[in-house]
Amino acid sequence: MNYIALATICLWASGVYAAPAEPKYLMADGLPKCPTDADQAGECIKLIMNELIPRLRLGDPELGIEPYDPFVIDRLSFQYSSGAVNGKISVRNVKLYGFAEHKIKDVNVKVKGDKVKLRTVSEIPKMNILGDYKAELQVNSLQLKPKGTFNLTLSDVENRVIMDGEIYTKDGLRFLRLKDIEANPTVRDLVIKANGIFADPELDELALSVANNYWRDIYGIILPETRQSWAPVMLRLINEALQHVPIDQFIQLSK
Numbered sequence: 382m383n384y385i386a387l388a389t390i391c392l393w394a395s396g397v398y399a400a401p402a403e404p405k406y407l408m409a410d411g412l413p414k415c416p417t418d419a420d421q422a423g424e425c426i427k428l429i430m431n432e433l434i435p436r437l438r439l440g441d442p443e444l445g446i447e448p449y450d451p452f453v454i455d456r457l458s459f460q461y462s463s464g465a466v467n468g469k470i471s472v473r474n475v476k477l478y479g480f481a482e483h484k485i486k487d488v489n490v491k492v493k494g495d496k497v498k499l500r501t502v503s504e505i506p507k508m509n510i511l512g513d514y515k516a517e518l519q520v521n522s523l524q525l526k527p528k529g530t531f532n533l534t535l536s537d538v539e540n541r542v543i544m545d546g547e548i549y550t551k552d553g554l555r556f557l558r559l560k561d562i563e564a565n566p567t568v569r570d571l572v573i574k575a576n577g578i579f580a581d582p583e584l585d586e587l588a589l590s591v592a593n594n595y596w597r598d599i600y601g602i603i604l605p606e607t608r609q610s611w612a613p614v615m616l617r618l619i620n621e622a623l624q625h626v627p628i629d630q631f632i633q634l635s636k
Contacts (some may be wrong), residue, residue, distance in 0.1 A: 386616075405444050406554070407433075407626050423488040426463055429631055430485045451476040454512070458464045459611060461603070466517035472531075475512035479505050492548075497557060499544040508535040514575075529577020537569035554627040563613060566586055566604075571596045583590060 412432060415425035424578055440448040447453075454475040487502040515528040546559040573596060578588045592599060 405625060406630070407444055408630055412557045412631065420491075422490055425563070425632070426490065430488070434485075435481060435482050446625075447600045450481040451478045452480055453477075457611070457614065460609075466518060468516060468525075470514065470516040473512065473513045477508060477510045479508035482506055492520075495548040495549060497544075497546045498547070499542075501540075501542045503540050503542075503546075505538040507539075508538055510534070510535070527578045527613075529575060530573040531573070533574075534572040535568050535570070538566060539568075540564060540566040548628065550558065551624075555629055556626065557623050557628055559616055562615055562619070564615070568600065571600070574629045 412429050413425055415422040415429070435453050437446055438450050439450065440446045454472070456471065456473045457475070458469060458471040461470055483503060483505050485501060485503045487500075489500040491498045493563070510533040511529075512531060513529070514531050516526065518525045518527070520569055542565070543563045545561045546557050548555050550556075571593075573592045574588060575589060576585055578585050
């Protein structure tokens, strides 16, 4: 579940992943200039983000922007420890579909000197997440090593994000670098499909039935418990993206 938060926030930075050989920056061609007063800039930033998300869906080779629908995660691992369950879970070849329909509902920005705090609310009507997984888990005295494929369908995903960052200057331009992220995605409905949980297919079906009936409880536990694994990855990916986005092309922040 943690890849929901990871992918959604990375998209905020317009899906930039690989840096080109020469410095290339995302310019504000055809986009509005936002008010210099940060308190009034939220609506303008929302409009820009909602314009860029579909525009960059297929990527931009000159900027090193890869297509992001599907959004691809090659590999992600995290440690999990809660109550009687402990272990490591890894996912590979993960594809997330639905980001082209990603809409920003609200943006709030506060600036104090070179410090910036951003709050965003966004929604995706439907997401599909599929890939491979393997795990080494201990449930009380029982050791499990499940391995297989998974397919998740999420409906009405809303993501509330708080980001703290700082403004810095490079090549005579100002950029934003994030220092911390707090994400709180909520989901109206979730359908889980997977195999390889148990060697016995009937036990697989039983486990999936339990997971689909109690997914809200599972989700509420997994997201905060795994934050120490996905939050640093999230920060790295977004900051790699933001180094291509000069702030003054979109909004003139107060000095």
